[in-house]
Amino acid sequence: MTFLKAEQPQLFKDHAYKEIKKGIIQHKVEPGSMLNERSLSEILGISRTPLKLALQQLEVEGWIQSVPRKGIFVKTINRQDVDDVFQLRKANEVLVIELLIPLLDNETIEKIEKVDKQLSDIKKEPLKFVYHDSSFHLFLAELSQNLRLYQLIQNLTDHFNWYGFAALKAGISLDEVYYEHKLIIEGLKARNIHQTTNAVLNHIDNTYSTILESLKE
Amino acid sequence: MTFLKAEQPQLFKDHAYKEIKKGIIQHKVEPGSMLNERSLSEILGISRTPLKLALQQLEVEGWIQSVPRKGIFVKTINRQDVDDVFQLRKANEVLVIELLIPLLDNETIEKIEKVDKQLSDIKKEPLKFVYHDSSFHLFLAELSQNLRLYQLIQNLTDHFNWYGFAALKAGISLDEVYYEHKLIIEGLKARNIHQTTNAVLNHIDNTYSTILESLKE
């Protein structure tokens, strides 16, 4: 009877994890602000036990910091952290390309173009757009066939989105981003690691610059 | 009164995390075997609540997999995982070198040599040796001034130690490893990124080969 799709039950801890993380990325809670376990459990309608598991994961992944018997604090955003994530992202997105290109076939490239096309269709909505920009990068990471690398890229792009959320809400140069994606796809089509890597690095550099500008304010 | 060193209380979850992780790396629990929360809490002398937090962290970091209402299982070791970690380690240890070299001064290089010297003094004991091999890599990562990168390298070297534990217990070509470290240090002294990077990649390649051989058995 396995054809009856076995939808797994959403665990409370997973639900809490997603909700809190979303709230942080979208700056619904300020960086540096305190999270109260009892309040959060009430808001989410769950007890403290599964909530604690969600918070544990968020801490391991670098979103919050727990200070025993004092409180749980959303990490602050500073130049050092942005730079750290930036460096990691560059190195590991380059790795994605290096792993991906030898695996490429025409069918895969078509899929990549399709994903990017969906992106362009909604570029009028900055908030949705950013998720699809990340989706593009995540899709490439997924195709690299390295699960750990995928999870790492996920975490890094999520942090980039957090750092640059102000710029994204204000509206960003979406056409440029779309053009940069096109350059990446061209590199992939040519199966040229050097060309593609340059396109990716340039794309990340530009996102980084945008973030730094929005942080100055 | 801050001169009275404020030793922070070891939280139960941290203690449990370290103990369980050590047990996994040293193959005191077999890959694939099941961990029982109630048994573990008895063995560690703590309740299930802090234990769950430790398990949550171990799962996020890739050591175990929790299947709701079925059990918690130590991850199995397979070629794909080893390769994934191998690829990530290469890319990110190269990043360490790229970040580190512009930061080097003579004092720092002396420290690095000192750490490596301590390593050579105990090369007769394989089990201790491996921790100091990792310490060497971790020390370089720490000097790169990127906290996230440091934590990533920590996780990756720990997994390498887990994968290759059989080979390490059997006794490994310690002289070779020591020689390879010397090459890395020479590269650092020359402030030569290309030279150092090659030495690091060669070192990781050799460790990888050793792991693969021990996995065949």
Add this chain to the structure above:
DNA sequence: TTATGGTATGTGGTATACCAGATACCAATT
């Protein structure tokens, strides 16, 4: 007025009781 210290309150940490899903076993039925 200022310093002190006790107390009330708020925090996360911990232990535990209970719940529901998953599983294994065994008896009843065919």
Add this chain to the structure above:
DNA sequence: AATTGGTATCTGGTATACCACATACCATAA
């Protein structure tokens, strides 16, 4: 003998009560 289905038991998931530490506040005393 093979199949069914119910039950006992094992699992992690959840809720909750209580604890110890940290802190803010306020009364008290110098």
